[in-house]
Amino acid sequence: MPHPAPRAEELPETIAVFPLAGALLLPHGRLPLNIFEPRYLALVEDALASGRMFGMVQGDASRLRGERGAATYSVGCLGRICSFSETDDGRFLITLTGLSRFKVREEVEPRRGYRRMRVDYTPFLDDLSPQPAGASLAPGALEAALRPYFRACGMEVNWDAIGQMPEAVLVTTLSMLCPFEVAEKQALLEAATPEARAEMLLMLVRMARHGEDRPLPS
Numbered sequence: 001m002p003h004p005a006p007r008a009e010e011l012p013e014t015i016a017v018f019p020l021a022g023a024l025l026l027p028h029g030r031l032p033l034n035i036f037e038p039r040y041l042a043l044v045e046d047a048l049a050s051g052r053m054f055g056m057v058q059g060d061a062s063r064l065r066g067e068r069g070a071a072t073y074s075v076g077c078l079g080r081i082c083s084f085s086e087t088d089d090g091r092f093l094i095t096l097t098g099l100s101r102f103k104v105r106e107e108v109e110p111r112r113g114y115r116r117m118r119v120d121y122t123p124f125l126d127d128l129s130p131q132p133a134g135a136s137l138a139p140g141a142l143e144a145a146l147r148p149y150f151r152a153c154g155m156e157v158n159w160d161a162i163g164q165m166p167e168a169v170l171v172t173t174l175s176m177l178c179p180f181e182v183a184e185k186q187a188l189l190e191a192a193t194p195e196a197r198a199e200m201l202l203m204l205v206r207m208a209r210h211g212e213d214r215p216l217p218s
Contacts, residue, residue: 003080008125011100012053014108014118015078016043019070021059024185025077027098027127029172031056035092039113044081044092046112052081055102055119058186066107069115074104075190078121100127101189132168136195137202142170145202149209153179171198180204 018033018040025031035044047054057076065071079096086092102119110116121127143162150157162170175188175197184204191197 003082005128006080006099008121008128011078011121012051014116015102016047016054016111017057017072017076017115017117018043018054019057019059019072019115021061021182022185023056023058024176024189025056025079025096025098026172026176026189027077027100027124028131028169029098029176030082031079031096031098031176033092033094033096035094036090041090041092042112043114044084044094047081048084053078053099054096055079055117056096057104057117058182058189060186061182068107068110072104073186075101075186076104076119077101077189078119098127100124131166131172132194136198137167142167142198142202142205145205145209146174149178149205152209167198168194171201174205175201178205180208 023031023033035041043054055076055078057072060071060073063071078099078101080099081094082097084092084094100121101124102121103123105118105120108116108118143159146157146162147159165173171194175185178201180188188197188200188204191200
């Protein structure tokens with residue numbers, strides 16, 4: 001049975017964070033992770049002992065490294081561990097469910113080797129609402145763009161399954177899974193609305209299939 005979404009007042013103000021460029025977590029999305037570094041094993045152990053929540057942020061290569069590690073983008077997403085297993089060689093295989101985006105206020109002292117940040121969810125409280133089922137794109141537009149894109153990427157796709165997915169779920173899943181550049185994934189994360197994210201995803205797919213540069217919205 002799915003765990004109910006937390007209320008805004010239940011979201012932790014200070015969170016552990018896992019900085020990982022190219023790994024995008026979106027609200028309502030599910031992100032599988034293979035955890036093997038000692039500091040992130042410690043992070044998962046601590047999360048499992050208290051609320052099961054931690055944040056995902058992408059590294060920002062355009063900025064200089066700080067005193068506590070590589071620079072990160074200022075917007076990330078809080079996730080909750082919805083499944084986990086431990087392997088014989090000591091790794092954790094976990095799945096995170098995205099809860100809400102956050103804006104980083106400041107980085108605080110690390111714990112057991114992993115980084116922690118004080119964050120603000122206020123700009124993104126709509127993320128806690130149920131995922132919308134309605135469509136915002138023209139009928140068939142996304143699938144028409146995806147078919148040549150996946151062919152060009154050499155990706156095998158179950159089109160029957162895609163055709164049965166609500167558009168909002170499909171946009172979230174594809175935004176997380178498609179091999180976009182780090183800055184493009186960050187732009188999808190920071191999209192102001194689900195409708196804006198759907199339009200941006202469609203633009204990125206269309207540009208990618210033609211091998212064009214993808215200008216990001218300002």
